[in-house]
Amino acid sequence: MLRRNFVKSTLGLTGAAVAAGDAFASAPMAKNKFKLKYASHFGMFQNSAGKDVIDQLKFMADQGFMALEDNGMMGRPVEQQEAIAKEMTRLGMEMGVFVVDKGGNGANTLAAGKKEYIDIFLNGCKKAVEVAKRVNAKWMTVVPGDFERNLPIGVQTGNVIDALRRGAEILEPHGLVMVLEPLSDSPNLFLRTSDQTYEICRGVNSKSCKILYDIYHMQKNEGRLLYNIDQTWSEIDYFQIGDEPGRKEPTTGEINYKNVFKYIYDRSKKEGKSFIMGMEHGNSKQGKEGEEALIRAYVESDSFAI
Template sequence: MLRRNFVKSTLGLAGAALMAGESFASPSAAFAKNKFKLKYASHFGMFANSAGKDLIDQLKFMADQGFMAIEDNGMMGRPVEEQEKIAREMSRLGMEMGVFVVDKGGNGANTLASGKKENIDIFLSGCKRAVEVAKRVNAKWMTVVPGDFDRSLPIGVQTGHVIDALRRGAEILEPHGLVMVLEPLSDTPNLFLRTSDQTYEICRGVNSKSCKILYDIYHMQKNEGRLIYNIEKTWSEIDYFQIGDEPGRKEPTTGEINYKNVFKYIYDRSKKEGRSFIMGMEHGNYKQGKEGEEALIKAYVESDSFDI
């Protein structure tokens, strides 16, 4: 299984600085301005006004602020040289890689619900290429969306087709210790995968440690609500979380979700069970410019300040 490669301090700092809930902290984490309880993963562009446009400078800024993970939906589309450069800097900083999206893994034009061979072949090709990218950037998780409904077929038949396709994808990923995380979305009612319980059912049907749930809190607030209740009910199949407040899909504290309570539930339960989640910051900035980036950091400091 691929594991995150933490940078070991040649100065013996590793044992001196431990982040809450973690048994090891990289040198960058030891000197970060904020010591977050959860592992929040920012993305490129989120701090471009503060760090500049260079991706490596952005990584350094993220680590300096205490964001010790990153996710990059478009990683598969980056040149190999750029992927390798990003991976080297992340390793040096002790940062973990979160999700990237499986290219053409499933979308409106390539729905897995139809059961068509040409659609499944595109998906499986994406899984095979994702293995190489994951090795290159030291990733474990990749996002898969099964695509749209095929309304010419009964829902049970569509579900069977999705399970069959995902099972074949899992067979590609499992020998490498990789996990595709299925993301139910709220972007359009045409999407096949919409709720956490539906995704839970599909993961149980695939029955593979390489097929789990990406619980996007923003999308699930829109589609089903009762966030902590539904997280609790589907917990065993969740392997990754993403963040965004509703309405607006911006940072916590800008909408109606009580993120401090949600984060506390995830932290308390994962700590009790010896689990650790990456929390992807898949949202925009509520305010523009450097001021907005500073406000975003403060929002995470506030939302992460729950009692333990």
């Protein structure tokens, strides 16, 4: 039973304090006060909270995860989008990224410079504006797609910049930001490193086109995490998390997340910035046990000194 429901149900009953103590002792975990805004995903805690997305939101908030990201938000029915936004507002949660539908993929590469591909991308941006308004979102993920290998790399880069400028023109009047995500999933992907993404963002030259620095992907593609975060910091607007190898929660791989989180926290506080940290990874263990282990991993990784 969640803490808020337990307190409500036992309020005013004789022996409530004793009963509450017993119930809290068996609760999954007390609410945590994290230093950074970690954004969990639907399904990450479904063994503890059930399959209903509203119940999952309540569980996230109870555990101290005060943000959400949902890659597939654009594909959800309008009624569900509105219900999610309403509950998040009630809980005081913040919306992180969702993925722009057909915002660039292997079959729709912006590097090709083809009108039909650009039109698909721009239509996705227009639809994303409506979804963002509905769910109180600011950021949306864009991946430019694959290389167009019959074109010189400079021409491909120019094509990507041109397309993203047009997307930014759609988003900027609404205060929205597309965050470009360099990925490690395939060597065919055009966008691979943080410095390349930095170059493109500077070329687009819009506050509506920034970097999504996925720590898992960048550990695989380039390493030197703190150095590269420092070098591209001015264009980073969003972070995502996953340990390497395995793309599971922090503490399960080789990345020293306590140090990475401390660097981001210290620099953000110094500069008056704030980031959502998307938990875009799987659980290393199955079931409720795995969900409890995930929470403990974030408690540990967030325990850096300030």
